[in-house]
Amino acid sequence: MDRTDTMNRRNVDSFTVTRQSYRPARWRYNDTVALGAAPFVRVEEAKMSVAVKGPVAVEDVNVTFDDQQKINKFARNTSRMTELKSEIEAKKKSLQNLQDASDDLMMLDDDSLLIPYQIGDVFVSHTQEETQEMLETAKEALEREVRGLEDQVSAIQQVLGDLKVQLYAKFVPFSIREYRPSDRHVVLPLFRDGILEHVYPAFFKAMSHPDHVGVALSISMAGYVLGGSSYFQALLFGGAWAGLIYYCCHDIYEGYVTRRLGTDMADIQANYLQSPDSGFWVAEADVNGQTKVVGMVAVAGRKSEEGAERFDDLNGGLAAGGPESARGAGDGGHGEMHHVVVVFPWRRKSLGSQLMQKALDFCKEHGYARLVLDVSSPQTAAISLCQKSGFVQTASHSDTHANRWVSRLARINVMRMEKFI
Numbered sequence: 001m002d003r004t005d006t007m008n009r010r011n012v013d014s015f016t017v018t019r020q021s022y023r024p025a026r027w028r029y030n031d032t033v034a035l036g037a038a039p040f041v042r043v044e045e046a047k048m049s050v051a052v053k054g055p056v057a058v059e060d061v062n063v064t065f066d067d068q069q070k071i072n073k074f075a076r077n078t079s080r081m082t083e084l085k086s087e088i089e090a091k092k093k094s095l096q097n098l099q100d101a102s103d104d105l106m107m108l109d110d111d112s113l114l115i116p117y118q119i120g121d122v123f124v125s126h127t128q129e130e131t132q133e134m135l136e137t138a139k140e141a142l143e144r145e146v147r148g149l150e151d152q153v154s155a156i157q158q159v160l161g162d163l164k165v166q167l168y169a170k171f172v173p174f175s176i177r178e179y180r181p182s183d184r185h186v187v188l189p190l191f192r193d194g195i196l197e198h199v200y201p202a203f204f205k206a207m208s209h210p211d212h213v214g215v216a217l218s219i220s221m222a223g224y225v226l227g228g229s230s231y232f233q234a235l236l237f238g239g240a241w242a243g244l245i246y247y248c249c250h251d252i253y254e255g256y257v258t259r260r261l262g263t264d265m266a267d268i269q270a271n272y273l274q275s276p277d278s279g280f281w282v283a284e285a286d287v288n289g290q291t292k293v294v295g296m297v298a299v300a301g302r303k304s305e306e307g308a309e310r311f312d313d314l315n316g317g318l319a320a321g322g323p324e325s326a327r328g329a330g331d332g333g334h335g336e337m338h339h340v341v342v343v344f345p346w347r348r349k350s351l352g353s354q355l356m357q358k359a360l361d362f363c364k365e366h367g368y369a370r371l372v373l374d375v376s377s378p379q380t381a382a383i384s385l386c387q388k389s390g391f392v393q394t395a396s397h398s399d400t401h402a403n404r405w406v407s408r409l410a411r412i413n414v415m416r417m418e419k420f421i
Helices: 003-007 065-106 128-171 181-196 199-207 210-226 231-261 264-273 304-313 351-365 380-388 404-410
Strands: 015-017 025-029 115-119 122-126 174-178 279-287 290-303 333-342 370-376 392-397 414-420
Touching (some): 122 128, 128 380, 174 351, 181 231, 181 264, 199 210, 199 404, 264 279, 264 290, 279 351, 290 351, 333 351, 351 370, 351 380
Parallel strands (some): 333 370
Antiparallel strands (some): 279 290, 370 414
16 A cells, blocks of 8 residues: 555544654554654553544644654653652662661660671671661661652653643644533533532542441441341441431532522623633534533632632532622732533543643633632542642632531532642
8 A cells, every 4th residue: 555545544543653854744544553653752652642533634633843742752751750660669679678677676685796787799897876877877868869759750740741731632632612602501411410420429438437437337236226136227227327428418519509500600601701801611522423512611710809708608629609709810819710520431531631721821811820729529530630730739628508517427628729820
C-alpha cells in the first residue's frame, strides 16, 4: 500500500506521528503502530497513547513540531519519573536496613563491644555510641535524599498533568463552549445526576466510620436480645439504622439540588451570562454520531468580603448561594467555581482538567486573585483533581442547610479548595 492510500484511510483505531524536516507533521494511519515513530520516542512505552474512536478525517488532525515536542517531553518525563521512583524505593530499603541495624545495636547487652562500621571498602571498629551516632547521621542523609527525590517526582507529575491537558485539548474529540438556552433540558438533569451520585459514596463512608459501626453492632445486638434471640430482629434493627444514615446523606444532597434549582440554576442565562463577571460553559462530544453535552462548569465573580459571609452556607459539595449577589472583579475579588460535572463515560479523559482550566483562564482575564471551589468529603475524585491542579484546602466545616443532627449523622464535611492565580 503506498503513502497516498495510507493517508486516505478514515476509520482507524490507532495512528502514527511522522515528520519531514521541520515542516508541520500530519497523522499517518496504520493498524499497528502507536504514537512516536522514529526518530521520536515511543509514547506508548510511556503509557501516553491517544486513541480516536470512529471516523476521523486526516485534514482535521494536524501535529505541529510543537505538538511533537510536547509528546516527546511527556515521554522523557514519564521515563524519568519511573527512574526516580525506583531510586526512591532503593533508598527506602537502605533506610530500613539502617533502622534495623540501629535496633539491633540497641539490643546488645555488652556496651564494651566494638562494632565494625563499613566506610567505603574498609571496616572500622567503633564503640556502640559512636556507631549509633553514625547510623543516625546516615539515616538523616538518606531521608533528605528521599525527600528531594519525592519533590522531583511531584514536580514531574505537575508537568505531566499540564501536558496531558494540552495534548488532550487538541487530540481528544470534545469542545468547550458557552452555555445556550437550548442546553437547559440537558444541563439540569446532568446537574441533578452529578450531585445525587454522591449519595451512595457518602452513605458507605458514613457507615464505615468506627462510631457508626459500633452503633450498628449495638443496635443489632439489642434487636437480637429483644427479639428473643431472633436473627431477623437483629437484621431489622441494623437495617433501620442503615436506612436512617442513608436518609441523612440523601437529604443533604437532595436539599442542595432543590435549593440550586430554585436559585442560580433556575435562570442560568440571567444569573451567569448577562453579567461579564460570571460565566457558564458546557463540553460537547460526538456520541454515536450525535453531538451531546458531556460536561459543564460555571464561575461566579465575588467580592472578597462575600466569600466569608457565604462560607457557612455551603453544602452538598459546592457553594450554596447563586451568583446573583456578587459581582467582584479587580482588587479583592475572586472567582467561585460551581457545578463541575462530567458524564461518566468521559471521565479520566482530562475533560475535568480542561473545564477547570477554562475557569482559571476566565479568572485570569477578569483579574481575579484566586479561584475557589467548595467540595464535599465523599467527592474523592474531585478532591484529587483539585490537588493535582494546584488547589490547596484552606478551610473545612460540617454545617449544611439540613438539621444539625442530620449533618452529624451523615458525617459530610465541606472543604474549601483555593488556587491563587
